Amino acid sequence: MGGNIFLVGLMGAGKTTVGRALAKRLNKRFIDSDHEIEERTGASIPLIFEIEGEASFRQREAEVIRDLTAQHDIVLATGGGAVLNPESRAFLKERGTVIYLRASVNSILQRTSHDKNRPLLQTADPRKTIEELSRTREPFYNEIAHIVIDTGRPNVQFLMQSILSQLGPEHVPTEAHASLQQDHQSLSKYSMTSQLSSTADTLHVDLGTRSYPITIGQSLLGDPAVLAAHIVSSRVAIVTNTVVAPLYLEQVSKTLTAAGKQVTQIVLPDGEEEKNWANLMKVFDVLLAEKCDRKTTLVALGGGVIGDMTGFAAAAYMRGVPFIQVPTTLLSQVDSSVGGKTGINHPLGKNMIGAFYQPQAVIADTSTLNTLPARELSAGLSEVIKHGAIIDAPFFDWIEANMSKLVAKDADALAYAIKRSCEIKADVVRQDEREGGLRAILNFGHTFGHAIEAGMGYGVWLHGEAVGCGIVMAADLSHRLGFIDAVSKERITAVVKAAGLPTVAPDLGTERWLELMEVDKKNEGGQIKFILLKPLGTSVIMTVPQEVLLQTLNACIS
Missing domain, CATH: 3.40.50.300 (P-loop containing nucleotide triphosphate hydrolases)
Structure with missing residues (x-):
């Protein structure tokens, strides 16, 4: 019929x-x-x-x-x-x-x-x-x-x-x-090549007609059957940066070309400070100059900055074209590539300009972590810690027990951390796609972290470093309010430190701290909202008395 x-x-x-x-x-x-x-x-x-x-x-x-x-x-x-x-x-x-x-x-x-x-x-x-x-x-x-x-x-x-x-x-x-x-x-x-991904895990972000798979495995970038499976159109534009391009751009381009795709390459400067309007315009400049139509698929090849900017470009170009996330950093594989948050920074606030726009797929090739600098790996571990702390206490226990393996890039440990983090985030996004309530818990540590990034100047601290420190500060605030005990607070601080992340915040001055935290998407009516633990493994979203917040700032800054 x-x-x-x-x-x-x-x-x-x-x-x-x-x-x-x-x-x-x-x-x-x-x-x-x-x-x-x-x-x-x-x-x-x-x-x-x-x-x-x-x-x-x-x-x-x-x-x-x-x-x-x-x-x-x-x-x-x-x-x-x-x-x-x-x-x-x-x-x-x-x-x-x-x-x-x-x-x-x-x-x-x-x-x-x-x-x-x-x-x-x-x-x-x-x-x-x-x-x-x-x-x-x-x-x-x-x-x-x-x-x-x-x-x-x-x-x-x-x-x-x-x-x-x-x-x-x-x-x-x-x-x-x-x-x-x-x-x-x-x-x-390419049937022999596809055997490389035979052990890949596939998860799903269930959002009705906007649902999409997350494929996690090794050596996926060289597999046409995986990479091209979610690209319907014949035109592809790969957006990457100057650090990732020498490592993976040619490989991905050849893989897509072998699958019959016409490939355009767009290489942007690297760094959080480059996540701005000028570089977004560079993406549009190339798309228009190459006469890319509305069926062109954008491929975000890189970390969170590239993923956020490419997604925003895809949401805006011709009022919406398909895009695929191919995250190459731990932070982007466990967090930023999943959920459809896209955007750019503004001098007055991080990620304040953007759109909710879901990808067609997320393809996380864990082999790319082999070339990841230790500092970038640590930055990604902050988001792994976050997922355990806010919603899954047994996962937090596992992170504590396996942190040395994660830091050493143990393949099995990283694969499990990525998979479990994606499962947690996918489930939260399924329940609250546009951050009307529950999804805000994924910003645990971010109110403090975003203030650090903006206050120090984008790029001075990596996003994950700022979030790691923010997690410590949020744990301190949770303890002062009686939501978690001293042991839980110390456990969180210790695991953040073991990940190679800073646990002492920069001294921006109390007024500057408050000013920066007031510019946050979660805030309502000028009130700063925090994600706090109550207890470890569960979370709440709330405002706090200013005197308690000032106690945390005084205790945590250098």
Whole structure:
């Protein structure tokens, strides 16, 4: 019916990721049935399960499946249990092409192990639960499936090719076959290269139609199947800086050229002080001079400064073009590349001019950390510490125990720190994309940190160094208000110091400190808002008595 494609399979099988890529490729509209339920109810799936129970949720799900399958020319990712309803199975089978994405229990367990938004997996034995779900649901998947695709290979592009090669002409127009064949040959040519990323982890930032994957792994920059998988257009503009360009620009350019892309290179000066209007204009100058159209994809190749500026440029150029984050620093891999915050600095305040604009994907090649200077690595560790402190006390414990490995660039330790940080941030962003409330907790330490950066002059302290010191100051303030005990305060100070970060703030003068902290996006009505710990592992957003704030300033400055 109407060229519809319906994806079914267990949770974690990749329905949303594959569905979104498939919809872009076939110029269809993508819909996720779980997101549609949340839109209609205004509540998250876990909350519906908790308040109404599974039976009520299944009824809502059946109504959504009935309505959505009646639409035309869509790619629909269904919930794992949608097939339990006989009427839903009938609608799916009769109204479109059903693709069953089949995944092993081990694969699903790995992909969902840290996902707190799967109500059925909040059990003492998730493996047993998945095995039972697979046993009871697989007959229904097979009953209605027109195509079965095994998703054991964690590479979206290859899954796409497998699906496209089996779809009929109602989905893949005749004129697209030549392009499809060319893509297949290109992927076959680089199949050996793609093995490099076979152990990559893929997480998801679930934001409805703006959702996107985060791929974390080694040697991803040389893999066309990974790098080009999220670039639909033939035109690409890579934005980088003078430090990263000699290391990775040619490699990424060659990878994209080999995938059939026309590449434009834009190299900006390096440094936080360069995150300004003049350099933003340089990006636009090149895009316009090269006649880049609205289908051009911008690729941010670099750290947080490049990511923020490229994202802002993408949001503004022709009122919005696609962009991809390829972070090459620890700080950008664990924090700034995820969540869609973009912008530039102003002399009166950091990140005060910008936009919320989500990337198409984040590709974090952990191999790039091998060339990262020790100071930059330490700067990134501040954001890792932040994630544990505000929301995940066991993760903070792990950071404490493994800080020496992180500083020594132990590959396994860094991979876990990046993955867990991205999971935490992705979940917060999913709940509060535009920082209307909860997302502000991600600014723990930043009120003090941004004041340090602006007060010292952008670039004198690295952003992560300022945030690290800000974390110590926020912990001191939390202790003075009775929110955390002295032991927790000392633990935070010690782990920041062990990361190689400053723990003593610069003396900017009390009036200057207050003036700088008053210029902050979180503030309301002229009141300075702080993210504080209450206790370690949880956080609150609040104003504080000025006399207590002054005590912290006096105690923490040099």
